[in-house]
Amino acid sequence: MISPSDPAAKSIWAKLGMAFIVIALLALPFVLTQVGTAWVRITNLAILFALLALGLNIVVGFAGLLDLGYIAFYAVGAYTYALLASPHFGLSLPFWAILPIGALIACVFGVLLGAPTLKLRGDYLAIVTLGFGEIIRIFMNNLSQPFNLTNGPRGIARIDPVQVGGVDFRTTDTWFGFAVSGPMKYYYLLLLVLVVVIVVNLRLQDSRIGRAWQAIREDELAAKAVGINTTHIKLLAFAMGASFGGIAGGIFSAIQGFISPESFVLVESIMVLAMVVLGGMGNIFGVIAGAVLLSFVPEILRYTVEPLQKSIFDRVVIEPEVIRMLLFGLALVLMMRFRPAGLWPSSTRRRELRNAER
Amino acid sequence: MTDVLLAATDVSKRFGGVKALAGVSLTIGQGEIYGLIGPNGAGKTTFFNCLTGMYGADEGEFRFGGVKLDTQAPHEVTRQGIARTFQNIRLFANMTALENVMVGRHVRTHAQVFGAIFRTRATRTEEAQIEARANDLLRYVGIESRANDVAGQLSYGDQRRLEIARALATEPRLLALDEPAAGMNATETVGLRDLIVALRQDGLTVLLIEHDVKLVMGLCDRVAVLDYGEKIAEDVPSVVQRDPKVIEAYLGGSVG
Numbered sequence: 001m002i003s004p005s006d007p008a009a010k011s012i013w014a015k016l017g018m019a020f021i022v023i024a025l026l027a028l029p030f031v032l033t034q035v036g037t038a039w040v041r042i043t044n045l046a047i048l049f050a051l052l053a054l055g056l057n058i059v060v061g062f063a064g065l066l067d068l069g070y071i072a073f074y075a076v077g078a079y080t081y082a083l084l085a086s087p088h089f090g091l092s093l094p095f096w097a098i099l100p101i102g103a104l105i106a107c108v109f110g111v112l113l114g115a116p117t118l119k120l121r122g123d124y125l126a127i128v129t130l131g132f133g134e135i136i137r138i139f140m141n142n143l144s145q146p147f148n149l150t151n152g153p154r155g156i157a158r159i160d161p162v163q164v165g166g167v168d169f170r171t172t173d174t175w176f177g178f179a180v181s182g183p184m185k186y187y188y189l190l191l192l193v194l195v196v197v198i199v200v201n202l203r204l205q206d207s208r209i210g211r212a213w214q215a216i217r218e219d220e221l222a223a224k225a226v227g228i229n230t231t232h233i234k235l236l237a238f239a240m241g242a243s244f245g246g247i248a249g250g251i252f253s254a255i256q257g258f259i260s261p262e263s264f265v266l267v268e269s270i271m272v273l274a275m276v277v278l279g280g281m282g283n284i285f286g287v288i289a290g291a292v293l294l295s296f297v298p299e300i301l302r303y304t305v306e307p308l309q310k311s312i313f314d315r316v317v318i319e320p321e322v323i324r325m326l327l328f329g330l331a332l333v334l335m336m337r338f339r340p341a342g343l344w345p346s347s348t349r350r351r352e353l354r355n356a357e358r
Numbered sequence: 359m360t361d362v363l364l365a366a367t368d369v370s371k372r373f374g375g376v377k378a379l380a381g382v383s384l385t386i387g388q389g390e391i392y393g394l395i396g397p398n399g400a401g402k403t404t405f406f407n408c409l410t411g412m413y414g415a416d417e418g419e420f421r422f423g424g425v426k427l428d429t430q431a432p433h434e435v436t437r438q439g440i441a442r443t444f445q446n447i448r449l450f451a452n453m454t455a456l457e458n459v460m461v462g463r464h465v466r467t468h469a470q471v472f473g474a475i476f477r478t479r480a481t482r483t484e485e486a487q488i489e490a491r492a493n494d495l496l497r498y499v500g501i502e503s504r505a506n507d508v509a510g511q512l513s514y515g516d517q518r519r520l521e522i523a524r525a526l527a528t529e530p531r532l533l534a535l536d537e538p539a540a541g542m543n544a545t546e547t548v549g550l551r552d553l554i555v556a557l558r559q560d561g562l563t564v565l566l567i568e569h570d571v572k573l574v575m576g577l578c579d580r581v582a583v584l585d586y587g588e589k590i591a592e593d594v595p596s597v598v599q600r601d602p603k604v605i606e607a608y609l610g611g612s613v614g
Contacts, residue, residue, distance in 0.1 A: 203475050207469060208463075208468075208474065208484075208485075209471060210474070211461050215450050218450040218451060219448050221412075223450075223461070224431075225441075225448070226461055226464065226528055228461070348453065351510075352452045
């Protein structure tokens with residue numbers, strides 16, 4: 001008989017668990033479509049936020065550099081896609097060509113932000129990055145003159161959807177006898193990108209570079225003394241994090257078909273940071289859990305709170321948006337009190353916070 | 359004397375009106391254990407910090423193995439072959455002992471983002487070598503059983519040993535120890551002494567700042583004494599011990 005503690009049995013259970021998760025993730029959009037197509041779109045946005053949170057996790061979770069302007073890189077990626085694949089400039093480059101360009105340009109912006117802020121830490125770094133995020137947004141808002149680059153606050157519309165091979169992501173196709181809608185196609189695309197980003201994150205974390213990031217987070221002076229070029233390694237964190245933001249931004253552009261500076265306000269930066277902190281800084285799966293939770297809860301509220309109030313009071317007493325912010329605030333306070341390292345923290349982070357309390 | 363490994367010439371450092379180092383020159387021979395002593399505030403740690411690039415000296419230069427040392431950046435100094443420990447232990451407290459030493463291999467290894475993401479054969483081989491080397495070094499300093507313990511939870515003596523192992527991981531030619539025996543009990547100090555002797559036998563040159571006079575006198579080949587940023591004596595321990603200027607610096611001038 002095989003006991004549950006037997007390592008062979010454990011690996012079988014792990015494989016079965018993995019297989020179950022894979023099947024569940026593949027079947028998810030079909031289930032969600034039964035509930036309503038809107039839920040597929042909501043799930044897609046949740047995955048986009050997970051991509052963003054994973055990018056920010058490199059900067060904040062791994063290297064310990066607080067970045068409050070992260071959404072700027074998302075904006076740069078989104079605008080890169082929009083400008084290269086819309087009637088605005090009459091360009092229509094293919095999706096797979098723009099995504100790396102977007103990542104590269106966001107990466108350059110990451111270095112642009114990183115270079116002057118290398119000597120700053122903690123609060124000071126947070127303020128400068130916050131300013132950087134706002135500068136990018138204000139530029140997007142005003143670069144309609146003298147040369148119309150961004151079309152200002154009106155934003156850029158009619159952005160090309162993704163087209164890979166002969167597959168058009170706008171229309172519903174029948175694959176293997178299943179009707180697959182546009183949002184469902186984006187879901188699979190996002191899932192694929194998410195898996196790639198997770199693998200990249202895991203591998204970076206467990207590498208010479210990942211250890212150097214952790215060392216800088218723990219003690220920058222000691223890191224220098226053991227021969228780590230902290231300038232170079234910090235810039236690398238900014239550049240890598242920014243690239244992921246740029247990729248997420250490009251996909252966002254393609255899904256939405258319309259972007260404007262309004263999508264990239266400070267609150268979005270704070271949301272992504274909250275996902276990282278709530279889920280558990282430094283732990284990749286914690287960060288994803290945080291992103292999914294913070295994306296879904298407001299939507300669930302939207303669909304339950306209104307009908308509930310209508311059935312009880314015959315009208316909406318408290319707007320769902322108000323309840324969302326109330327719950328959000330309450331959740332953060334409770335978190336800081338009971339699980340300061342996040343819902344699902346990395347073991348190192350948990351130790352750090354425990355030691356800091358002493 | 360044997361070949362000169364490190365030669366400091368007229369090193370000066372000023373902090374505002376305070377002259378922390380006033381033209382200190384000294385030479386350390388290949389394979390020596392060289393002690394740097396002096397009363398509190400004499401400039402010992404300042405000398406260390408200038409040497410290891412923590413801050414630049416105002417004047418003077420260091421030549422290391424005959425080549426002018428680039429002391430502009432600490433990581434450059436480490437790459438050129440000088441490793442240091444800190445007076446107040448500075449480990450990566452929340453990483454394991456093994457991970458601490460693995461970080462020390464950073465400067466001698468090469469994997470970049472591309473290699474890390476694609477797990478190339480070169481990166482995998484290098485990672486295995488880093489881990490093997492780190493384990494060897496933990497064994498060398500005698501804390502291999504603590505490899506997977508969190509650094510901050512090790513005993514004081516083990517933390518000192520771990521810091522030395524991490525410094526050794528950078529493959530130094532000169533190991534600079536800043537008060538390694540501070541806070542150690544008698545047994546731990548004897549253990550440290552044996553470790554330093556073993557390091558020298560394995561070809562390393564050691565620069566030692568220390569307050570424990572007994573340890574310095576018994577261990578060092580030569581000793582320099584700093585007082586108010588100036589070198590007031592440099593010789594074998596038995597001579598330095600009887601030098602009236604040294605006695606005055608430590609015990610104060612004669613009264614009256």
